[in-house]
Amino acid sequence: MSPARLRSIRRTTVTLLVAAALYEAVARSGMFPAVLLPTLPKVATALASSLADGTMLHHAGATLYRVMLGFTLAIVTGIPLGILMARFRPIENFFLPLASALMPIPSLAWVPVFILWFGLGNAVSILVVFYAATFPILLNTWSGVRSVNPLWLRAAGAMGANEQALFWKVIIPGASPFIITGLRQGFLRAWIAVVGAEALAASDWGLGWVIFDAKEFLNADLMLASLVVIGAIGFVFERLVFGSLERTTVLRWGMVQAAKG
Amino acid sequence: MSLADASLAAQPPASGADARWRAIVRNAFPFVVVGGIWEIVAHLGIFPPRLFPPLEVVAAAFWRLTASGILPHHAVETLLRLLGGFALAALAGVTVGIAMGRWRRAEDVLLPLVSIGAPIPGIAYAPLFLLWFGLGNLPAVLLVAFVSAFPIIFNTWTGVKAVKEIWLRSAQAMGASDRRLFRHVILPGALPYILTGLRLGLAQAWRILVGVEMLAAVPWGLGWLIFGAREFLNTDVMLAGVAVIGVMGLALEKLVFQRIEDFTVVRWGMMK
Numbered sequence: 001m002s003p004a005r006l007r008s009i010r011r012t013t014v015t016l017l018v019a020a021a022l023y024e025a026v027a028r029s030g031m032f033p034a035v036l037l038p039t040l041p042k043v044a045t046a047l048a049s050s051l052a053d054g055t056m057l058h059h060a061g062a063t064l065y066r067v068m069l070g071f072t073l074a075i076v077t078g079i080p081l082g083i084l085m086a087r088f089r090p091i092e093n094f095f096l097p098l099a100s101a102l103m104p105i106p107s108l109a110w111v112p113v114f115i116l117w118f119g120l121g122n123a124v125s126i127l128v129v130f131y132a133a134t135f136p137i138l139l140n141t142w143s144g145v146r147s148v149n150p151l152w153l154r155a156a157g158a159m160g161a162n163e164q165a166l167f168w169k170v171i172i173p174g175a176s177p178f179i180i181t182g183l184r185q186g187f188l189r190a191w192i193a194v195v196g197a198e199a200l201a202a203s204d205w206g207l208g209w210v211i212f213d214a215k216e217f218l219n220a221d222l223m224l225a226s227l228v229v230i231g232a233i234g235f236v237f238e239r240l241v242f243g244s245l246e247r248t249t250v251l252r253w254g255m256v257q258a259a260k261g
Numbered sequence: 262m263s264l265a266d267a268s269l270a271a272q273p274p275a276s277g278a279d280a281r282w283r284a285i286v287r288n289a290f291p292f293v294v295v296g297g298i299w300e301i302v303a304h305l306g307i308f309p310p311r312l313f314p315p316l317e318v319v320a321a322a323f324w325r326l327t328a329s330g331i332l333p334h335h336a337v338e339t340l341l342r343l344l345g346g347f348a349l350a351a352l353a354g355v356t357v358g359i360a361m362g363r364w365r366r367a368e369d370v371l372l373p374l375v376s377i378g379a380p381i382p383g384i385a386y387a388p389l390f391l392l393w394f395g396l397g398n399l400p401a402v403l404l405v406a407f408v409s410a411f412p413i414i415f416n417t418w419t420g421v422k423a424v425k426e427i428w429l430r431s432a433q434a435m436g437a438s439d440r441r442l443f444r445h446v447i448l449p450g451a452l453p454y455i456l457t458g459l460r461l462g463l464a465q466a467w468r469i470l471v472g473v474e475m476l477a478a479v480p481w482g483l484g485w486l487i488f489g490a491r492e493f494l495n496t497d498v499m500l501a502g503v504a505v506i507g508v509m510g511l512a513l514e515k516l517v518f519q520r521i522e523d524f525t526v527v528r529w530g531m532m533k
Contacts, residue, residue, distance in 0.1 A: 108484075196472040214388070
């Protein structure tokens with residue numbers, strides 16, 4: 001391990017320990033009611049007990065199910081439509097104005113409308129996730145396919161690539177850095193949307209729901225524990241899933257350079 | 262030249278006014294089609310009209326609420342909350358970002374905290390803020406500020422770090438003081454990043470604010486308007502509210518940020 005990396009780990013640990021100690025001191029000082037500002041051991045206990053009796057896992061599972069289903073729908077819609085828009089002008093002319101008009105509407109604004117249309121429950125959360133994730137995926141795919149270096153297209157064409165080979169061997173790899181960026185942004189938005197949708201469209205399970213339910217009973221320790229789980233899952237997806245997706249595709253193909261340090 | 266550009270170039274050149282008309286028609290066409298389908302479905306009576314109102318009913322609701330001043334009141338309250346929260350976030354975010362970019366110590370202390378706080382969706386903090394600050398305006402504004410501060414901090418920090426070493430050294434060699442260095446080199450150099458951060462921050466603030474208004478039980482606000490309308494099955498009011506939210510979001514992006522960019526970084530030649 002390089003000295004710079006060791007140093008950064010040491011500094012991070014020191015900062016977090018100091019921040020935790022400060023929080024603990026404020027929580028124990030009695031300035032604020034203990035139910036509103038629980039001490040760290042209490043939060044840890046709440047996290048451990050909810051993990052042990054399986055409720056937290058059930059909540060996380062419900063949330064992941066909704067987010068993955070909505071996100072998959074968004075991928076299945078966004079990537080093909082984005083490619084079609086970039087390749088065929090009439091399709092672009094039709095869908096681009098619609099996408100630009102719908103995109104600035106926050107996905108959470110649709111929650112009340114969807115509740116009326118589909119009732120409380122899974123459908124609302126899944127559709128809101130779908131709405132939130134589709135536009136970044138669609139627009140990034142579209143601009144990715146459009147920005148494939150024309151020199152590559154002509155070179156492949158000159159070497160006798162047919163349409164199919166051109167598509168799979170040149171356009172898709174060429175557009176992949178954009179597509180992966182779109183997936184990343186899409187997931188980030190989907191993750192925000194699912195928490196908000198679950199909070200509003202009360203269903204019995206889900207990390208967003210459990211936070212809001214805990215508010216009713218002033219269970220700040222359970223709220224903070226759920227926040228930790230939400231943050232951890234978001235972190236795992238961002239770093240591990242999309243990071244490794246990037247390493248096995250665009251970085252390996254030499255499409256983008258790894259960031260230094 | 263991509264395939265799309267090739268087909269564009271193949272079109273015969275049109276005169277200015279003609280081309281503009283064609284662009285308007287082309288952009289309006291998809292909305293006419295979707296609107297037409299909506300109307301047909303609404304009038305067929307497959308769904309109850311209370312839940313799936315035809316467009317003229319939505320337009321009438323929009324007109325009724327605008328004329329009585331209710332919709333503008335909601336919109337203004339939302340906008341004030343957005344601006345209040347965003348101003349706080351811009352002030353705090355740019356300051357923290359610059360401090361992190363300039364001083365090693367600040368970076369060491371703050372970066373871990375910021376990297377841990379950023380990936381948690383802002384709306385998940387909402388109940389905590391409601392518990393700590395009560396219902397109403399205060400938690401809504403603070404949450405918007407909190408959420409939109411993260412992209413501003415990150416981008417400002419990156420921008421200050423990305424200022425070219427050679428600009429700094431040449432300015433120092435020409436005798437620039439620390440103050441001048443900051444005002445005339447670091448700030449303009451980092452500005453494209455800072456503006457990107459502000460833009461992302463505002464977009465995030467806007468997305469969160471609507472949700473927060475539904476949860477924080479504020480008396481006025483577009484989020485509350487559509488959430489409250491659900492209780493009375495006023496789908497027309499809800500859709501009118503959603504449309505206003507969309508128009509406001511588009512206006513923020515096109516009118517506010519593109520202008521600022523044109524007047525600063527584009528004019529200084531930092532960006533094209």
